[in-house]
Structures are given as C-alpha cells and as structure tokens.
Amino acid sequence: MAHAYNTDFLTRFLADQYSFPTKKILLSSEFKRVSVRKNHLLLTPGEVCKYAYFICRGCLRTYFINKRGEEKTRYIAFENKFASAFASFITQAPSAECVQALEDSELLRIRQADFYKLVDSTPAFARLYRQSLEQSQVFATWRIETMISMTAKERYENLLERMPQVILRLSNKHVASFLGITQESLSRVKRITNLPMVNIV
Numbered sequence: 001m002a003h004a005y006n007t008d009f010l011t012r013f014l015a016d017q018y019s020f021p022t023k024k025i026l027l028s029s030e031f032k033r034v035s036v037r038k039n040h041l042l043l044t045p046g047e048v049c050k051y052a053y054f055i056c057r058g059c060l061r062t063y064f065i066n067k068r069g070e071e072k073t074r075y076i077a078f079e080n081k082f083a084s085a086f087a088s089f090i091t092q093a094p095s096a097e098c099v100q101a102l103e104d105s106e107l108l109r110i111r112q113a114d115f116y117k118l119v120d121s122t123p124a125f126a127r128l129y130r131q132s133l134e135q136s137q138v139f140a141t142w143r144i145e146t147m148i149s150m151t152a153k154e155r156y157e158n159l160l161e162r163m164p165q166v167i168l169r170l171s172n173k174h175v176a177s178f179l180g181i182t183q184e185s186l187s188r189v190k191r192i193t194n195l196p197m198v199n200i201v
Contacts, residue, residue, distance in 0.1 A: 009056055009108075010056070014124060014125070029114075030110050030111075031110050032108065033106070034107045034108070035106055035107070036058075036101045039100065040100065040101045042101065045095060046094050048088055048094055049084055049088035049089040049095050051084065052089055053083050053099075053108070054081075054110075055106075055107055056106040057079060058078075058079070058101060058102075058105025058107070059078050059103045060083040060107075061074075061075060061083075061174065062083065064097050064098075065098070072180070074097065074143075076170070076178055086136075146159075152179065153189050156189045156190075159179065
C-alpha cells in the first residue's frame with residue numbers, strides 16, 4: 001500500500017511524538033511536498049539555505065568540500081528527522097555546505113520564516129525545536145568524540161551500533177566520508193573486524 005507523504009503524515013508524527021494539536025493546527029500552508037531523486041542537490045555552497053526538510057522517506061546528508069575537492073560528511077538523516085544546512089538556515093548567510101539526497105526521497109519543506117512562526121505560536125512545535133536542538137548537541141558531541149578518540153575500526157563498530165542504517169543503506173563512499181576515512185581504509189576495517197560484512201557496494 002502506497003503511503004501518502006503529505007502534511008497529514010507529518011501531523012500524525014508530531015501528534016504521536018510531541019502531542020501536536022492535530023485538530024487545531026493545519027500545516028498545509030507551511031509545509032510543501034517535494035520529491036527528489038537520489039544524488040539530487042538541494043543546496044550548494046554559497047547559496048542561502050531557505051528551507052528545512054522533514055524526511056518522510058529516504059535520506060539526506062550535509063557535507064563540506066575541502067580545498068582538495070574531498071567531500072566531508074557532517075550529518076546524515078533518515079525518516080522522521082529534519083535536515084538542513086542549519087547554520088545558513090538560522091543566520092540566512094551563504095552556506096558553506098551542501099545538502100544532498102542519498103536515496104530517492106519524499107520530503108516536506110518549510111521556509112525559515114514559517115518555521116519560526118510555528119515555533120513561536122505552537123507549544124508542541126516549540127518542544128520539537130528544543131528537543132531537536134538538544135539532540136543535535138548530543139549528536140555533535142558524539143561525532144567529535146569518535147573523531148578524536150577512536151580508531152577507524154572503533155568508529156565503524158560504533159557507527160554500526162548507533163546508526164546501522166548508514167552502513168546498511170548507503171554506499172561505501174558515503175560511509176567512509178561520514179567516518180572520516182578513505183574507502184580503502186573502510187575496506188581494510190571490514191576485513192579485520194569480526195562484524196558482518198555489510199554494504200559492500
């Protein structure tokens with residue numbers, strides 16, 4: 001049975017997770033449905049990020065491109081998460097990072113002004129925003145900890161435990177970029193680890 005990835009989908013999620021008042025608030029004027037194909041770029045460096053995206057189906061990542069042209073993935077999000085280049089979204093300054101779909105994705109997007117209007121006017125949405133900020137801080141701390149205190153093998157094992165869908169659903173290229181290692185190093189880690197050899201694309 002096909003899912004209806006529209007604002008009703010988001011409203012039901014918010015009602016279940018954050019006691020969102022489904023009968024009082026309609027999101028159709030704020031959120032717009034967007035369908036994108038795998039590898040589609042929603043934002044490139046130098047552009048101002050106008051939208052935050054709720055992922056109904058699929059996967060988005062944010063990443064930087066260094067001076068050597070290497071992609072350095074900062075964040076990966078799957079279903080029922082928001083994703084954006086939030087530094088640019090919040091400040092409305094040009095973005096230093098890209099936002100890309102890593103799978104065919106069904107999204108609901110919202111403009112910055114409408115996003116903050118909901119935060120200011122709807123307690124449940126304000127609660128969602130606060131919890132999202134808290135989760136982002138926890139995520140960022142975890143990412144820094146793994147990068148500065150773990151070996152490549154330990155990072156891989158930790159990622160498989162904490163975010164297995166990254167390894168199970170994405171290519172080695174993007175897994176390696178997220179782990180901060182080369183694809184060759186990732187292949188070596190998979191050979192020496194006792195964990196299952198998953199995602200050998």
